[in-house]
Amino acid sequence: MEGNPAQGLSLAEHRERLAAARSSLAVLGSVLWQTPSGGGPEGLSGLMREVDALGMACDAGRVAVLREAMNRGEDSGGSAAMTTAQWVRCHAPSTIAGGAAAIVSVATAFGKRVNAPVREAVESGRLPVRSAAVVVSEADKLRPLLADGAEPHVLEGLIGMAEQHGPSGCRLLRDGLIAKYGRQDVLQDQQNMGKSFIRLSQPTDTGASTFEYRLTLDVEGKAALEAALGPLSAPKPVDGERDLRSSDRRRGDALISLVRRAVAAGDEVGKTNKTTLLLTMSYEDLRDRLGAATTLGGLDAGTHLAPETVRRLCCDGSVIPIVLGSDGEVMDWGVEKRFFTDAQTKRLWLRDGGCTYPGCGAPPQWTDAHHLVHWADLGPSDLDNGALLCERHHTIVHTRRLAGRVVKGPFGERVEWDLTRGSYDDLLARRAASNTATEPA
Numbered sequence: 001m002e003g004n005p006a007q008g009l010s011l012a013e014h015r016e017r018l019a020a021a022r023s024s025l026a027v028l029g030s031v032l033w034q035t036p037s038g039g040g041p042e043g044l045s046g047l048m049r050e051v052d053a054l055g056m057a058c059d060a061g062r063v064a065v066l067r068e069a070m071n072r073g074e075d076s077g078g079s080a081a082m083t084t085a086q087w088v089r090c091h092a093p094s095t096i097a098g099g100a101a102a103i104v105s106v107a108t109a110f111g112k113r114v115n116a117p118v119r120e121a122v123e124s125g126r127l128p129v130r131s132a133a134v135v136v137s138e139a140d141k142l143r144p145l146l147a148d149g150a151e152p153h154v155l156e157g158l159i160g161m162a163e164q165h166g167p168s169g170c171r172l173l174r175d176g177l178i179a180k181y182g183r184q185d186v187l188q189d190q191q192n193m194g195k196s197f198i199r200l201s202q203p204t205d206t207g208a209s210t211f212e213y214r215l216t217l218d219v220e221g222k223a224a225l226e227a228a229l230g231p232l233s234a235p236k237p238v239d240g241e242r243d244l245r246s247s248d249r250r251r252g253d254a255l256i257s258l259v260r261r262a263v264a265a266g267d268e269v270g271k272t273n274k275t276t277l278l279l280t281m282s283y284e285d286l287r288d289r290l291g292a293a294t295t296l297g298g299l300d301a302g303t304h305l306a307p308e309t310v311r312r313l314c315c316d317g318s319v320i321p322i323v324l325g326s327d328g329e330v331m332d333w334g335v336e337k338r339f340f341t342d343a344q345t346k347r348l349w350l351r352d353g354g355c356t357y358p359g360c361g362a363p364p365q366w367t368d369a370h371h372l373v374h375w376a377d378l379g380p381s382d383l384d385n386g387a388l389l390c391e392r393h394h395t396i397v398h399t400r401r402l403a404g405r406v407v408k409g410p411f412g413e414r415v416e417w418d419l420t421r422g423s424y425d426d427l428l429a430r431r432a433a434s435n436t437a438t439e440p441a
């Protein structure tokens with residue numbers, strides 16, 4: 001940096017300049033009352049901005065000094081017993097109250113070339129060090145999941161989010177970034193893995209005639225639950241009186257009424273009990289199993305669902321997908337024709353008698369009507385293309401891409417499954433070869 005007045009100063013001279021800045025700050029408290037009032041950048045609000053920027057610059061300064069100490073090997077204070085964080089706490093005593101770890105992690109990260117944009121954002125005073133530490137750790141977590149060349153975009157997205165919304169905004173971005181920039185199937189793999197963490201604990205007696213449960217859900221389960229709770233948990237005024245129940249109370253009440261409705265539905269074909277989850281995804285992404293769908297509306301708007309999950313949800317009409325064409329136009333495929341009608345579903349109940357997966361005995365009222373040629377591959381809602389599957393086996397059929405077909409046997413029609421992984425893709429290939437693709441319903 002040619003012409004930089006700070007260049008060539010000794011460490012002692014740097015220190016003197018900083019001490020001068022500090023003494024001008026130290027007198028503020030005792031002299032401000034004498035100054036005339038004024039607004040805008042010339043007034044107290046402008047002064048507050050300047051002081052805050054100085055605070056951010058101090059944070060960045062601590063990182064810069066530590067970085068140099070690390071480069072020169074001075075960060076252990078000459079004794080191997082001292083960690084870098086201890087060195088920081090020792091010489092920057094304000095960090096005893098917290099923050100030393102962030103300074104160390106950011107200073108360490110700045111040693112890597114990939115983090116140059118984060119460093120620039122910190123040094124120019126746009127990004128506080130605490131936020132930078134979160135950006136760096138999120139980027140580290142995402143890096144192994146990203147497609148080639150995606151890292152700069154991801155870093156840029158994280159920095160932008162951290163500048164505007166702080167560290168929590170940064171963490172919210174994770175699924176969206178994986179959906180957009182992740183290697184193919186990363187989001188799907190993560191969401192499939194999420195299923196294994198689903199838990200509902202036994203009730204714990206709190207001793208006050210109430211019971212506590214712990215519930216852990218995957219992304220899809222959360223989206224389904226929130227879509228169902230949303231309309232049920234809205235405030236309900238009685239005789240013009242405001243609903244005074246808290247939001248948590250209303251959600252609890254809604255969950256109980258959801259369970260009661262499901263049980264009451266009994267042996268009915270439960271189409272009307274299914275939740276409606278609006279989501280957008282381009283048809284190309286849905287067909288090619290790329291990208292992710294974004295949910296719309298309700299509490300849960302903006303959740304990203306992996307493509308195979310969406311293809312399964314589309315199967316039995318538990319979601320209403322708004323599928324976008326290549327120019328972003330809404331492709332209207334006629335909602336009614338896309339799903340099996342109640343009459344068709346009843347005939348599937350009679351024909352299949354429950355889940356058709358080998359060895360499963362789930363009764364029909366706990367099943368979905370799966371499209372053997374997936375709805376997303378333009379499979380028709382005909383009985384020959386339908387098969388009952390319980391939730392668990394429906395998931396397996398989609399994630400393992402299994403093909404089934406309706407065969408005629410001595411005891412009538414039944415569904416036969418090919419349990420070889422990817423058998424569905426072979427089926428699609430054969431269909432394409434014989435060019436018998438069905439037109440969109």
Ligand SMILES: [Zn+2]
Binds near residue numbers: 311316369370371398
């Ligand atoms: Zn299905």
Ligand SMILES: [Zn+2]
Binds near residue numbers: 360392
């Ligand atoms: Zn089953």
